[in-house]
Each structure stands twice: as C-alpha cells, then as structure tokens.
Amino acid sequence: MTEFTIPETMRAHVFYEYGELSEVLQLKEDYPVPKLAPNEILVQVHATSVNPGDWKILKGGIIGRMFKLPHVSCFDFSGVVVAIGDMVTNFKVGEEVYGDNAPKGYGLAEYAAVPENVVWPKPKNLSFTEAAAIPLAGLTAWQALVETANVTEGQRVLIKGGSGGVGSFAIQIAKYFGAEVTTTCSERNIDLVKSLGADRAIDYTKENVTEIFKRNDFDIVFDTVGGPLYSSASTLMKPTGRFMTVIGDDPHRQDIVALVTILTHIVSRKVYTIVAGGVKYDFIGKNADRKKLEELTKAVEEGEHLLPATVSPEWSIKVYTDANGIWFLRFAGKVKPVIDSIYPFEKAVEAIERSKTGRARGKIVVAVKDD
Numbered sequence: 001m002t003e004f005t006i007p008e009t010m011r012a013h014v015f016y017e018y019g020e021l022s023e024v025l026q027l028k029e030d031y032p033v034p035k036l037a038p039n040e041i042l043v044q045v046h047a048t049s050v051n052p053g054d055w056k057i058l059k060g061g062i063i064g065r066m067f068k069l070p071h072v073s074c075f076d077f078s079g080v081v082v083a084i085g086d087m088v089t090n091f092k093v094g095e096e097v098y099g100d101n102a103p104k105g106y107g108l109a110e111y112a113a114v115p116e117n118v119v120w121p122k123p124k125n126l127s128f129t130e131a132a133a134i135p136l137a138g139l140t141a142w143q144a145l146v147e148t149a150n151v152t153e154g155q156r157v158l159i160k161g162g163s164g165g166v167g168s169f170a171i172q173i174a175k176y177f178g179a180e181v182t183t184t185c186s187e188r189n190i191d192l193v194k195s196l197g198a199d200r201a202i203d204y205t206k207e208n209v210t211e212i213f214k215r216n217d218f219d220i221v222f223d224t225v226g227g228p229l230y231s232s233a234s235t236l237m238k239p240t241g242r243f244m245t246v247i248g249d250d251p252h253r254q255d256i257v258a259l260v261t262i263l264t265h266i267v268s269r270k271v272y273t274i275v276a277g278g279v280k281y282d283f284i285g286k287n288a289d290r291k292k293l294e295e296l297t298k299a300v301e302e303g304e305h306l307l308p309a310t311v312s313p314e315w316s317i318k319v320y321t322d323a324n325g326i327w328f329l330r331f332a333g334k335v336k337p338v339i340d341s342i343y344p345f346e347k348a349v350e351a352i353e354r355s356k357t358g359r360a361r362g363k364i365v366v367a368v369k370d371d
Contacts, residue, residue: 002094004082012109013348016070018060034113042083047132048107049076050355050364074107078131096122100135100288120293123301133337133363137165142296144284149220149242153178158218161225163189165363168338171196176334233279242280299335338362
C-alpha cells in the first residue's frame with residue numbers, strides 16, 4: 001500500500017472575519033492539517049474551482065453567517081487519498097478522487113478532510129484540474145435536470161445563462177438525455193454554447209427571450225443566473241412544465257429580506273401549483289452525495305456505462321447490449337467541464353475576483369498542487 005508522510009501544518013487560504021475579499025482572505029503558511037473523523041478521508045488537494053457562493057460567503061450576509069469562522073475557502077476539490085478514517089470502507093490510500101466538500105470547504109488548502117459519502121473516484125479521462133471544475137456546478141445541473149425535472153428525449157429545454165459554470169453543464173446534460181436545448185448568453189459566447197450542443201443560442205443583450213417565445217414552447221426552464229423570468233413562465237412554458245432556479249428573482253441581494261423573499265416564493269408558488277395547476281416551481285439547492293457523483297461521472301468518463309433509464313436506446317449514435325440484454329453506451333465522454341481560466345495557488349484572490357465579475361466562461365480553477 002502506498003504510504004504518505006503527512007505534515008502537521010499546510011498552506012491554506014483562510015478568512016477569520018467577513019468583509020472585502022482582498023482584505024479578509026489570507027494565505028497562511030502554517031495552518032493545521034485537519035484531523036480525521038472516523039468516516040472521513042484525508043485528501044491531498046491537487047486542484048479546486050471557484051463558485052459564486054465562495055465570494056458571497058466571504059462577504060458575510062445571510063449566506064456567509066451560516067458558516068463557522070475561521071473558514072478555509074472553496075468546496076470543490078480533486079486530489080489523492082493520503083489517509084482514511086477507521087470507519088471508511090469505500091476508499092484506500094493512493095486513490096484519485098474528487099467531490100464537493102460543502103459546508104466544510106478546504107478546497108483552497110493543501111489537505112482536506114472529507115466525509116466519504118461526498119467523494120467519488122476521479123474520472124479516468126480527466127486531469128485533476130478538469131475534475132475539480134465539475135462537482136458543485138455539475139451536481140447542481142444534474143440535480144435540476146435529471147432528479148427534479150426528469151428530462152427526457154425530445155423535451156424542449158430553455159437554459160438561462162448557458163455559458164456559466166452551471167449553465168455549461170446544464171446544456172450538455174440536457175443533450176446527454178436527448179433534449180432540444182435553447183440557451184441565453186452574450187454574443188461572445190454563442191459559439192461556445194453551440195459547441196456544447198445548444199440547438200439555439202439567444203444573445204440576451206439584443207433579444208428578449210420572453211418576446212421570442214410566447215406559445216408555451218418549453219417543457220423545462222432552468223434559470224442559472226436569477227431574475228424575474230418566472231413571471232413569464234405561463235407564456236414560455238407548457239402547462240405541465242417545470243421552472244427551476246438556483247438563485248431566485250433577485251440575484252444581487254444577500255440579506256434577510258432576500259432569504260424571506262426566496263422562502264415566500266418557494267411556498268407561494270408551490271401552493272399555487274397545487275391549487276391552480278400549471279407550471280411547477282422549484283428552487284434548486286445542490287445536495288451532494290456519492291450516488292449523484294456516480295451518475296454524473298458516468299456522463300463524463302470514457303468507457304462503457306449502463307444506459308440511463310430515461311434515455312431510449314435509439315438516441316445514442318451507437319448502443320450495445322451485454323450478455324444479459326442490458327443496454328449500455330460506449331462513448332468518449334458526453335459531458336466535459338468548460339475551463340475559463342486556471343490560477344496558481346498564490347493567486348486565489350484573483351481567481352475569486354474573476355468569479356465576481358460574472359463574465360467567466362465555464363469554471364475558474366485554482367491549481368493547488370503542481371502536477
């Protein structure tokens with residue numbers, strides 16, 4: 001068995017108080033390596049990726065104050081298992097893994113203690129850098145489209161914000177299940193979203209999607225950037241459709257009023273659906289676990305995989321049956337992370353600042369360990 005020498009301290013980006021990113025996020029050279037609980041694995045982190053929640057937590061507000069300080073930033077990670085807790089049964093030292101370590105964080109650290117139930121073997125066809133770009137954004141898109149909306153072949157899907165982290169995965173996952181995809185983005189990203197499989201791309205700076213589609217066109221609408229799109233759901237969507245959002249109607253507020261508004265919308269819109277029928281409303285809060293990571297990895301990894309139950313055999317370019325007559329796919333990865341930029345560990349603040357601009361194409365990655 002491979003053995004690793006584990007130091008007592010490590011480098012980590014930590015904040016001890018809330019405030020402006022450049023003022024509160026500190027690079028510590030001697031931060032304690034976390035101790036393992038019995039159900040945890042210790043991962044030597046090779047890479048992490050930045051999500052909007054990372055800088056929102058730093059600012060504090062209703063989101064940030066849910067986390068205990070001090071806090072080591074970023075949740076996504078990829079790396080190598082260097083130690084395991086006494087109750088761990090699914091992993092061994094030396095395995096390459098990836099996952100989403102929310103709410104603990106430690107993506108921006110050289111080592112992370114991670115519960116084994118949120119970890120999965122790293123896709124064999126991806127580098128550590130690529131794998132780190134997947135978990136939170138990929139799982140959010142998967143949870144919305146597959147677990148909540150049950151997207152199926154032939155459905156029409158509208159994705160608001162197709163060039164971002166969640167949106168870029170959402171396009172590919174919807175196409176993976178055979179849907180017809182329309183997405184919004186800026187003009188500079190039209191070629192990108194079409195390369196991911198979007199059937200139609202709408203430049204939101206020149207056209208209003210609610211004015212283009214007024215005939216109950218969509219089975220599913222997935223809003224990844226926020227805003228008042230739900231108010232047009234009745235004209236955009238079929239009466240049996242499903243509207244999903246990851247942010248809500250006002251993406252810029254992070255105070256108690258914003259939280260109360262979101263909760264009010266969730267309750268009132270669900271009650272309205274029950275009473276009056278029509279479009280279903282869901283607020284998507286990502287919930288990571290091994291099962292979701294396993295299914296998402298199948299869509300990413302090269303090789304042979306059992307065909308998802310919601311995909312008809314005719315959809316794939318080529319399918320096969322095993323000795324028991326079970327359909328499976330043979331493909332070279334249907335879903336890939338889109339990497340906007342890669343920052344060295346020392347420039348993590350710049351990486352998070354890049355996320356704050358809202359202009360990233362896909363995911364922003366920080367290389368924690370040189371590979």
